[in-house]
Amino acid sequence: MNQKTISSDARVAVYIRRSRDEDGIGIEELLKNHRQRLQVFMNEKGFEGVEWFEEVASGGSIDGRPEFKRLLSNVQAGHYDAVAVIHEDRLTRGDEEDRGKIKNIFKATGTLLLTVDNRIIDYNNPTDLLTSGFTGLMSEYEKAQILRRFRDGKITAVQNGTPHSGTTAYGYTWDKNTKTAEVVQHEADVLRMMVDWYLKDGLSAGQIALKLNDLKIPSKRGGFWHSEVVSTMLQNDFYTGVVYYRKYKTEVDFVNDVVKYTSKLNDDPETVIKARGNHTPLITDYEHAEIIKRIEELRKYKSKDRRVRKNTYRLSGLIYCPHCGLCQGLMRRKGMANRTHVRKCLKKSTRRTPECDDTRGIREDYVFEAVKMRLQQYRDTLFAPTEPSDDNAAMNSLSRMIKAHEAAIEKARKHFDKIKEMFMNDIIDMDEMKEEKQRHSDIIKRNEAELTKLRMNKDFHDEERKEQQRKLWSSDDVERVFNNELSDSEMNDVLRLLIVRIVYQFNDEGGVDIEITYR
Structure with missing residues (x-):
């Protein structure tokens, strides 16, 4: 086979990898875009019977890319004449040892690397090998620079009182304009109720989760509450107004040749950066200390x-x-x-x-x-039977309002599938899809906020409690x-x-x- 040509009857595999959503349109959408570009490339070259490998993973290590390990094993067995990718760094980005291993396998089997910009890389060709080596070094340098800027940005953010990453805690929403966590009042009211139940009424985390579920108050992700979630929330000192960098550390382990990441509390206090946040605290330092004290007593x-x-x-x-x-x-x-x-x-x-x-x-x-x-x-x-009263009429009105908000939320959620379908059928473009998704997200948030307020209404709370008690008793x-x-x-x-x-x-x-x- 010629170094710089490849016939249409060649055995070809395609590898697609994404590590993050850089454009904010979703990983699946990004994979779809790469898949379409590579499919066009395959059609232009006339390749048939192509084998596809896709995954969402970091390019830092071969061990963290199970689909790529499977592809590399097939390459080593001589299954392909060429492997196609969007760009060479989708395949070889990593440390020097991994890059060397990949190139040696391609070199030993004579497998070519194809990119959508019509590059044909032959690792048995000295010029291609030199160019690839330089590209790999630049890729590694770029990766190191990105990681350094990313790390420095996180440290600066924390020192300025801004949470640097992760999902915003329940009771807050991220304001991209002010670059801080702003209080969501109806969620903050729920959190305060949880603190009172735990400290004043002596309820356990499990009992609090049951009460919230009985009241049909949704969790942060819109689902049911669990005791572990309640316990973690109550212990979270972000609610006292502090932010951290390196509070947790990630440990890497391999289970059945699959990389597994575990987040654990950092046991080296000298590497942890703690600062007073610029968000509004929802739990006092005294309350947090009492919560921790009670939990520690239970752990004895x-x-x-x-x-x-x-x-x-x-x-x-x-x-x-x-x-x-x-x-x-x-x-x-x-x-x-x-x-x-x-x-x-x-x-x-x-x-x-x-x-x-x-x-x-x-x-x-x-x-x-x-x-x-x-x-x-x-x-x-x-x-005991109760006489009809104005209170009963008020409860009926409250129930109707709750059902109306629930119906509005359900309707808005159904629209998400329709919006996606319209985009897939080219009825709307990307900007229109984003605008529609944002509009319906706002509808859901507004109705959920009103729903939480209604369910926290004392009359509704009391009636729901009585109904649960009647079932139990x-x-x-x-x-x-x-x-x-x-x-x-x-x-x-x-x-x-x-x-x-x-x-x-x-x-x-x-x-x-x-x-x-x-x-």
Whole structure:
């Protein structure tokens, strides 16, 4: 085969790689553009039976490009006469070792490299090899310069109080004009509600996620809330008004010959840059410290040990000291008809008060029977019929408004597929597509903001809570609790769904006052 010619019946492979969306039109769209250019090139040359390789990956290492590794293996096996790419650096950009490995395989098999600007590169040709080497060095220099400018830009941004990368935290939106994170008020209100639930009401991250989902408040990505997301948000000190550079580091590992990137907290504080951000804080330093303190206290206990103690008795994890607010333990006393006993407050904590020493233990069955009676009364109230009122009319109006906003969001989302289809059929151009997508995105954002405000309305919140409670309290398991048809462990599982906490205190008449907080 001639060095600078290639016949139309040659065996050809095509490799397409994109590492980032430089033009803001989406990786898939960029891949499609490259695919079209290379298809035109293939048609012009008359190549048939072409094998295509496509991937989205950085060009820094062969190990991070699984499709390219597969292509290189085929080249080494002599499957192709030539490989076509948009530009030579799509194939050989990387360190000197990788570039040398690629060139040696192409050289040993006599495989040519074709580019869409009609270059035919033969690595057995000294001139082509020299030109390619110079191109590779320039590509490596360009890559190093890009990385340096990218790194310097991030450091400068952080020092100026600007978050340098990543998705903007819930409660904020990125303003490209002011170059800062601006508060999204309806999301900020939700965050404040989460902080209050966690610190004041003592709810767990999982319980907060359930409440948000019950209220149909969407997460940052428009989906459901999960305990891990809530926990991560509450711990995020970006909400206290700080920004970082190198707070996290990326570790590279290879699993089954596939590169895997893992982000971990940087354990070298000297390399971390921290600065006061120019965004508005949504959580105070004191609140953040209290959140971290509570999470650290929970981490002191191994999950296995917590599970063992969680529901041994009917009221495990439900009875709290009225003074320090910490959970009181239960124990089974031998020699007293094997009865379960609620222990006095014995917790050693900075929250402990002198009044904790005056608390008294009590038989668990006394508390349980009183609680069961109160639960039955609460259930009767929950299901009691209500008279029509102006409040009911207001709730109906609120529900209609919510449905209207939900319908508007659904309609706008359906338009995205239509916009893409119109662009693919050349009915609209790229600028028109971007304009339409932005317009419908704005419609969705406006309606989601109004929807969140309506769902945070106290009347709606209360009605939604009552509806969820009615579903929960009408279950067969609740009836089985009243009829003592469950084991202690099963009963505890059901009671935890109904009750947040139980507090008891002995009064001056020698009786016991019991206060129950329901979910």
